């Protein structure tokens with residue numbers, strides 16, 4: 117049976133502590149939380165340990181988002197060094213938090229070709245992995261987020277070049293980013309299913325994904341929007357997720373963090389009810405028309 121986890125990226129609205137956050141999420145019927153270390157790894161180790169124990173006790177699945185200030189393909193050696201350190205610190209906290217995965221924005225092309233960037237990023241992540249494993253962090257996976265801006269490294273095709281060389285590194289599907297980068301490529305249920313199939317080729321033990329609406333332009337992602345804008349449309353993804361045989365965590369990165377996590381959970385349950393009643397899988401929307409395949413081919 118597939119286990120589903122839904123929750124927000126960071127503390128719910130109006131909540132100041134992780135203890136309160138977990139109470140609030142459980143009261144809403146949610147069971148996941150991404151700990152946002154995005155502006156620096158400032159959480160103290162003893163605090164991480166305490167929050168991690170509480171999460172296990174409450175049944176809330178934690179994940180960690182590493183700092184945004186990471187570029188493993190920078191031309192400046194000092195930046196690469198600091199980036200590796202930030203990822204390593206995130207892995208250390210994740211172990212104490214008993215989180216299963218650390219989500220990373222690996223870097224930018226920084227003037228190099230995609231294959232050169234992939235090579236540098238693979239090399240740096242291998243160093244992070246090795247160092248972290250020596251410190252007992254081998255149980256925490258490294259997750260590479262599919263990126264929404266065209267200047268950022270991070271398509272599934274590029275990730276293959278890293279994941280085939282470094283152990284326990286897997287893609288994190290950010291569907292808003294995939295949609296933005298392909299300028300509306302996720303317009304049909306088939307387009308979502310294709311992304312899941314491509315993800316499955318990596319052999320990850322579970323799917324960790326991010327979802328929100330997104331505004332995009334020529335350069336890709338502009339900003340995250342509410343799930344209700346249906347661009348991309350979670351209802352096109354829900355039936356496909358239901359059919360998967362592995363655990364799925366959906367983190368809401370919408371401005372309506374926990375509210376939209378709950379909305380997506382409701383949509384997934386709607387897909388379940390449809391299937392139980394023997395109704396045909398709902399395929400609404402469209403938009404992408406017949407062009408999704410070619411659009412996603414570029415990603």
Ligand SMILES: [Zn+2]
Nearest residue numbers: 181219221261
């Ligand atoms: Zn991210």
